[in-house]
Amino acid sequence: MARDRHAKGPEAEEEADGSSGSPPGLPSRLWRSIFRTPLTPRTERERKRVVLNHLVLHMRPVRVPERTIPFRHTFGLGGMSATLVGLLILTGVLLMFVYEPSPDRAYGSIEALRRNVRFGGLVRNVHHWSANLLVFVAFLHLLRTFFTGAFHGARQFNWVIGVLLLIVVLAANFTGYLLPWDQLSFWAITIVTGMLGYLPVIGEGVIRLARGGTEIGSATLINFYTFHTTVIPVTIVGLMAFHFWRVRKAGGVVIPREPADDPADKPATVLFVPSLLMREFVTGLLLVAAVMVLAVALDAGLGAPANPGMSPNPAKAPWYFLGLQELLLHFHPTWAVVILPGLALLGLLAIPYLRYDPPMEGAWFVSETGRSLAVAGALAAVALTPLWVLLDEYVIDWSGWLGGLPPGLSEGLVPAVVALGIIWAVIRLAGRQYGGNRQETLQAAFAFLATALVILTAVGVWFRGEGMALGWPWTP
Ligand code: HEM
Ligand code: HEM
Structure with a gap:
């Protein structure tokens, strides 16, 4: 069988194994040289390419509906959220090498990170901007899925997973906010944990649980740090895996249809590699570049060290809780x-x-x-x-x-x-x-x-x- 294909030349082989077909309007030779997946690899290079392509295709389908490809359909917002989570995990682990979660040392460790560690300030800024962008991008993604009606049928439960993801993303931002232990973070967390006191009956108990006592202090910092660096990231990654699997089970993202379309018609498809993969890759690269520009241009800042005896006026919650x-x-x-x-x-x-x-x-x-x-x-x-x-x-x-x-x-x-x-x-x-x-x-x-x-x-x-x-x- 494989021999037959070789006999008909490489074009026939590509067609048979489904790896030909560059995106319309793009030079096909370049794409083919990068993405062609020969059935019978003849050189070491081809063998590596087969392994890589098959790895990608285990996670994603071989073909995707053509109508879901244009950028304006999803604006790549789900993929951007995932990229930001990746950046946060990467930079978060780097920050852990320097950060010390105790009220006496936390502020100093961040000062030292900014002053004495090469690229320390940049890593912190990337973490800061990725975290804030994630709230914004996940909210836009929620709007996109809602306004394209992508929550019916097989997608019903994925909407619920999405809502859970948004809650955990807010929790990640909130627990991270305390860690620099400056005036802004200390009083913002005081305000928001204080709001929990309005819960009927259990309010006081919930405040005590969140703060690890009645006041914000070292127990609060340890609580927040542990949640921030272990429980929450593990939950986010688990939910994301579930979320992606549900997208796959629903047959990919929702397909835009015209009113005149016959619902029984099968939509035309294109190859995932390279048509969609290339677009996702470029979107991801542009996003990382934008975060780097933000991180270089705008410093995350560090106010005066936390002073539990003096509240700033006004004392505000983090921006995503200001509503x-x-x-x-x-x-x-x-x-x-x-x-x-x-x-x-x-x-x-x-x-x-x-x-x-x-x-x-x-x-x-x-x-x-x-x-x-x-x-x-x-x-x-x-x-x-x-x-x-x-x-x-x-x-x-x-x-x-x-x-x-x-x-x-x-x-x-x-x-x-x-x-x-x-x-x-x-x-x-x-x-x-x-x-x-x-x-x-x-x-x-x-x-x-x-x-x-x-x-x-x-x-x-x-x-x-x-x-x-x-x-x-x-x-x-
Ligand atoms: C969705 C995931 C995450 C979000 C939204 C998030 C958010 C934040 C925020 C808003 C801060 C305060 C940054 C600032 O000073 O302005 C922070 C700090 C920090 N985060 Fe995360 N983070 C995430 C994941 C992680 C992970 C996975 C780790 C470690 C494994 C981590 C480790 C840290 C550390 C050590 C700090 C203290 C350093 C600092 O405040 O600059 N974060 N995080
Ligand atoms: C960390 C947060 C999130 C990540 C990483 C994420 C990731 C993704 C990705 C990659 C997709 C497929 C491509 C796309 O639609 O762009 C997707 C689809 C989807 N997401 Fe999310 N998402 C997140 C949060 C949310 C939220 C907050 C909601 C809404 C409440 C949501 C609801 C959905 C739904 C309903 C789909 C299916 C869309 C369709 O079939 O067209 N997601 N998500």
Whole structure:
């Protein structure tokens, strides 16, 4: 059989073993010389190539649907998240050679790393920027999978794994934040662990568990360090393996379909090597280059050493929790920290399991109606969220107006019902304007909430000053 192929020449052999076919528009000789996988390797070089290609093809399929190849379908965001996790593990292990997890030495060890270790500052900066970018990129990836309807059928549970991954990524960032042991990190962790106290009944116990005592001290640092460098990375890698396996089981990423397509038609495919592998490789390289540029240009910084006796003003949570801290300024703490985020998380987990009529997947916003509804939801949030923040700061006085009610109702239930009522009214209005089935309507609500979260975070980062009062970012 193999001899027959050789007899017909290398082209026939490539066709038979499925290794020919360069991506359209690319010079085929170059790709073939790199990626050709001969069935019967004749030289040592060919043998090595076979081993490498087969290793790659054990993890990924031989052929992938052509329509999923263009960059704008996934923007490579899942692969970028994975690349950032890789960078974090690499730089994290290097940091462990120098970092000392004790309140007396942690700050000094990072100072020494920056001053005395060759490329120490750069390694730390790469860790810092990869960690922050990961939150951002994973959030964009969540938006991409949601707005291409990639959560139906075989992908249902992978959405849930994704949500778990996002939670663990936030936990990784949060536990890492304390490690430099400067004023910023010490007080940010004080604020966020303090928020846990609003959990009903178990609040105090949970704070004590997270801090390893009542105050932030050496037990907290050891707790955070152990979670950060062992439990969390192992969990992330395990979840990622599960996540990738589910993508594979679902037949790859969701396929964009045109309304006119016959669902029974088999999609045209191209070879994974090199069509997709090359694109993934280039995206990964560009991302690593971008992180390096950030790490060289912008230092992660190190404030004054932690001083448990003197809180900075304002004392802010890490940026990815500032939306939550902003909610605390507008709602009763039990609502801001427990009920509203709890409802949001449950809603997020429930998305794949709701009933859709019919489930729609593949294309961005799934339809023109879906696009219009999502844009309407996002624009409404751009207008209404800052308005709500301003009115609540300067005009609304829930507890004064509803003096007779307990604070859980006047500052919790009532504003929450009003806010949810406004969102419901916006969605109804948009629905009347554009129509739309259940999934398209859900996209409008999702776009509203995601945009509101981004705006609340931006308000927390740039527009909250001393005493958490509203102000311009440029006024001291
Ligand atoms: C998803 C994975 C990870 C995330 C999101 C993450 C995040 C962070 C963050 C935000 C910091 C504070 C950096 C700063 O000073 O601004 C940090 C520090 C640190 N991380 Fe990680 N990390 C991850 C994985 C790891 C791993 C796998 C290790 C080790 C095996 C590690 C070891 C360290 C060490 C030793 C520090 C203290 C040095 C420093 O603060 O600069 N990290 N991490
Ligand atoms: C560390 C974080 C994450 C990593 C490394 C990761 C990685 C990936 C990769 C590589 C893919 C396939 C290619 C792509 O879609 O770009 C994928 C697909 C997917 N991810 Fe993630 N992901 C992460 C977080 C999330 C989150 C937060 C969600 C949403 C809640 C999510 C939901 C999904 C879904 C539903 C798919 C299937 C998409 C489809 O079939 O089109 N992932 N992920």
